[in-house]
Amino acid sequence: MNPSTSLPDAKLAPQADSSVLQIWGGHPLQGHVKISGAKNSALVIMAGALLCSGDCHIRNVPMLADVEKMGQVLSALGVNVSHQDDILDINASSITTSKAPYELVTQLRASFFAIGSILARLGVAQMPLPGGCAIGARPVDLHVRGLQAMGAEVQIEHGICNAYVPGGGRLKGAKIYLDTPSVGATETLMMAATLADGETIIENAAREPEVADLANFCNAMGAKIHGAGTSIITIVGVPQLHSVDYSIIPDRIETGTFLVAGAITRSEILLSPVIPDHLIPVIAKLREIGVPIIEEGPDCLRLLPAETLKATYIETLPHPGFPTDMQAPFMALLTLAEGDSIINESVFENRLRHASELNRLGAEIRVKGNAAFVRGVPMLSGAPVLGTDLRASAALVLAGLAAEGLTTFQGLHHLDRGYDRLDLKLLQLGAKIKRVQEIPTPELTSNGSNPPVTTST
Numbered sequence: 001m002n003p004s005t006s007l008p009d010a011k012l013a014p015q016a017d018s019s020v021l022q023i024w025g026g027h028p029l030q031g032h033v034k035i036s037g038a039k040n041s042a043l044v045i046m047a048g049a050l051l052c053s054g055d056c057h058i059r060n061v062p063m064l065a066d067v068e069k070m071g072q073v074l075s076a077l078g079v080n081v082s083h084q085d086d087i088l089d090i091n092a093s094s095i096t097t098s099k100a101p102y103e104l105v106t107q108l109r110a111s112f113f114a115i116g117s118i119l120a121r122l123g124v125a126q127m128p129l130p131g132g133c134a135i136g137a138r139p140v141d142l143h144v145r146g147l148q149a150m151g152a153e154v155q156i157e158h159g160i161c162n163a164y165v166p167g168g169g170r171l172k173g174a175k176i177y178l179d180t181p182s183v184g185a186t187e188t189l190m191m192a193a194t195l196a197d198g199e200t201i202i203e204n205a206a207r208e209p210e211v212a213d214l215a216n217f218c219n220a221m222g223a224k225i226h227g228a229g230t231s232i233i234t235i236v237g238v239p240q241l242h243s244v245d246y247s248i249i250p251d252r253i254e255t256g257t258f259l260v261a262g263a264i265t266r267s268e269i270l271l272s273p274v275i276p277d278h279l280i281p282v283i284a285k286l287r288e289i290g291v292p293i294i295e296e297g298p299d300c301l302r303l304l305p306a307e308t309l310k311a312t313y314i315e316t317l318p319h320p321g322f323p324t325d326m327q328a329p330f331m332a333l334l335t336l337a338e339g340d341s342i343i344n345e346s347v348f349e350n351r352l353r354h355a356s357e358l359n360r361l362g363a364e365i366r367v368k369g370n371a372a373f374v375r376g377v378p379m380l381s382g383a384p385v386l387g388t389d390l391r392a393s394a395a396l397v398l399a400g401l402a403a404e405g406l407t408t409f410q411g412l413h414h415l416d417r418g419y420d421r422l423d424l425k426l427l428q429l430g431a432k433i434k435r436v437q438e439i440p441t442p443e444l445t446s447n448g449s450n451p452p453v454t455t456s457t
């Protein structure tokens with residue numbers, strides 16, 4: 001096994017302009033991959049830092065375009081943000097405005113969650129609606145209804161969510177039931193409740209590990225949150241929160257993505273740091289498909305080559321069910337399983353768009369409503385493919401690792417939003433992959449041949 005090698009220092013997440021990924025499939029991976037901090041913790045913890053009137057020193061922050069964008073949102077609010085490698089220092093002692101920038105919030109759904117912390121700190125917040133995206137309408141009605149239950153007046157006009165506490169006082173503790181165990185709504189309301197007057201109870205709360213990570217971050221600042229990670233969370237409001245030094249949990253979805261990368265290329269790889277308890281449905285499903293996974297020590301997984309991949313049934317559910325963010329990568333894997341698999345996407349209403357792109361690589365997938373019927377094929381063949389959202393893009397890259405010949409992936413802006421240098425980490429594992437500047441197909445030369453067009457960047 002290759003010794004684990006550190007990634008070259010990257011000061012900023014790569015800027016995906018018109019670059020594409022060229023992937024030559026059929027090569028096994030080997031070695032150790034270092035898992036970065038969790039994207040869906042980092043973004044909401046950055047919003048949580050607004051609750052603090054002191055210094056927040058946050059470690060194990062992944063290198064992502066979304067983290068940079070969230071930093072711009074905080075800076076626009078007058079917050080002091082400095083970001084060096086995987087360390088973020090945030091000081092929100094002076095927030096100069098409660099109005100978040102429209103063009104940034106509409107691009108980054110997680111920034112909307114900051115409405116809870118801004119309202120808790122200032123008693124007023126103007127937050128642009130995040131809008132829908134490729135995977136669904138993604139409304140914020142549960143966030144709004146919860147804030148109203150805590151005494152906020154909320155009006156939505158011209159695409160802006162205007163919220164304020166009448167009389168300029170504090171939010172009030174309330175008992176809130178969420179129709180859906182929404183991750184974002186749970187996080188928004190938990191943050192709002194940390195500085196409210198009295199006790200808040202959130203019932204049917206989301207149980208994702210990132211919710212518990214946010215609660216641990218807030219408690220490290222002096223908040224009083226109990227039950228995070230279960231479906232009933234109790235928060236007793238406190239007057240203010242103090243400075244904190246906090247390290248973010250490893251990214252379970254990045255871990256799952258690399259587990260699938262190893263499985264689809266029939267490789268043996270080592271992954272750390274990981275928290276196996278955050279991956280129970282993912283590990284169980286991979287083992288059911290026939291992929292051996294060994295827990296080596298408290299924070300390390302070893303994946304071994306599968307003899308054959310067996311078809312299975314997957315239904316995405318809120319945690320601790322099978323995570324919707326792993327649905328697309330597993331669809332890529334199941335295109336090469338023996339037999340017919342069924343995947344039911346029950347969390348988002350439009351999260352199967354990668355099926356048609358996988359079919360371009362020779363897969364046999366039929367989509368009907370929120371279900372995908374995947375007939376396993378012996379081989380995929382490389383082709384140009386287009387990513388439609390973050391996890392769909394990852395699925396296409398994984399399929400490219402197994403497809404025969406060259407796959408050209410377009411959509412790096414999706415990938416760089418949510419994965420910490422995925423292509424570099426795959427390269428370190430031995431994948432034949434490179435990020436190239438796509439040059440428009442040149443005019444034919446005089447003798448009718450196409451000159452060589454790509455150089456590695």
Ligand code: EPZ
Pocket residue numbers: 039040043109110136137138139140141142143144180181182183184185206208324325347348349390391418
């Ligand atoms: C978070 O999104 C994650 N994003 C998503 O990860 C993840 O897929 C999702 O949770 C589910 O686990 C971040 O944490 C930044 P939800 P969120 O509210 O909070 C409906 C990725 O790829 N709903 O749990 O937006 C909603 O429409 C991203 O990393 C309402 O109806 O998801 C959806 O059907 C994608 N009203 C369901 O709940 C609301 O007010 C679950 O959404 C809120 C949500």
